[in-house]
Amino acid sequence: MIRKLDLNKGGYRGERIKIERIVRRILVSAISQGWQVDSVSTSNAISLHALSRGGEIASAPRVYISAGIHGDEPAGPCALAELLEEERLPREFGYWVCPCLNPTGFGLSTRENADGVDLNREYHAPSSDEVRSHIAWLENQPPFDVAFCLHEDWESNGFYLYELNLGVEESLAQGMIDAVSKVCPVDLAPEIEGRAAVGGIIRPNPDPLTRPQWPEAFYLIQHKTRRSYTLEAPSDFPLPVRVAAIKAAMIAALAMLRR
Numbered sequence: 001m002i003r004k005l006d007l008n009k010g011g012y013r014g015e016r017i018k019i020e021r022i023v024r025r026i027l028v029s030a031i032s033q034g035w036q037v038d039s040v041s042t043s044n045a046i047s048l049h050a051l052s053r054g055g056e057i058a059s060a061p062r063v064y065i066s067a068g069i070h071g072d073e074p075a076g077p078c079a080l081a082e083l084l085e086e087e088r089l090p091r092e093f094g095y096w097v098c099p100c101l102n103p104t105g106f107g108l109s110t111r112e113n114a115d116g117v118d119l120n121r122e123y124h125a126p127s128s129d130e131v132r133s134h135i136a137w138l139e140n141q142p143p144f145d146v147a148f149c150l151h152e153d154w155e156s157n158g159f160y161l162y163e164l165n166l167g168v169e170e171s172l173a174q175g176m177i178d179a180v181s182k183v184c185p186v187d188l189a190p191e192i193e194g195r196a197a198v199g200g201i202i203r204p205n206p207d208p209l210t211r212p213q214w215p216e217a218f219y220l221i222q223h224k225t226r227r228s229y230t231l232e233a234p235s236d237f238p239l240p241v242r243v244a245a246i247k248a249a250m251i252a253a254l255a256m257l258r259r
């Protein structure tokens with residue numbers, strides 16, 4: 001059985017990564033596989049990249065993935081690097097990918113960016129260069145069939161996810177949880193982060209008025225997609241377990257979209 005490390009006291013205390021190396025691996029894979037790589041930052045001090053591939057075929061699913069909006073959550077960018085290197089993203093889909101939205105936070109291993117801003121709370125009224133640049137880029141992209149935001153939770157006892165689904169799209173949530181349960185514990189608590197949860201799935205009220213400080217997922221559900229998933233790997237477990245959990249969830253979700 002995979003056990004918690006009990007390192008996380010008052011915050012994330014686990015493995016740190018060199019984010020520049022992870023992003024470089026992602027960019028090398030993307031370029032070699034024919035992705036388009038855009039630099040989206042408006043500030044010279046911050047290096048933000050967006051990748052895209054496919055999307056020309058109107059009937060193919062359009063998939064958005066973002067990672068690294070919190071600098072103390074390394075599993076998302078690491079999982080993305082492996083998904084690209086192992087060519088786990090089905091060729092026939094269209095993709096729009098932001099591999100690391102908070103590079104300065106990773107340098108400090110903080111949730112916030114170097115200015116102390118939690119980027120995932122300001123998608124309604126952005127003040128940071130990161131979120132402004134990100135939204136400006138998103139506004140130029142087509143709508144997505146599904147969006148995935150890759151996160152970690154330093155306090156949780158297992159993997160869980162949030163689903164925002166405006167009702168017409170198939171739910172991918174249970175299939176992702178089933179796949180993760182083979183490689184990582186799932187948090188089965190009836191309440192997670194103050195919200196009701198069932199079997200590791202939280203379905204928050206998608207009404208943006210319920211949360212004035214929009215996370216990225218609220219922006220996406222308002223402007224870009226009708227279905228979003230925020231994946232939360234448990235960061236008190238070893239990093240390879242968390243990376244395996246996120247990869248398993250993504251591979252399962254993409255296989256469900258293929259059907």
Ligand SMILES: [Zn+2]
Pocket residue numbers: 069070073151152
């Ligand atoms: Zn997070």
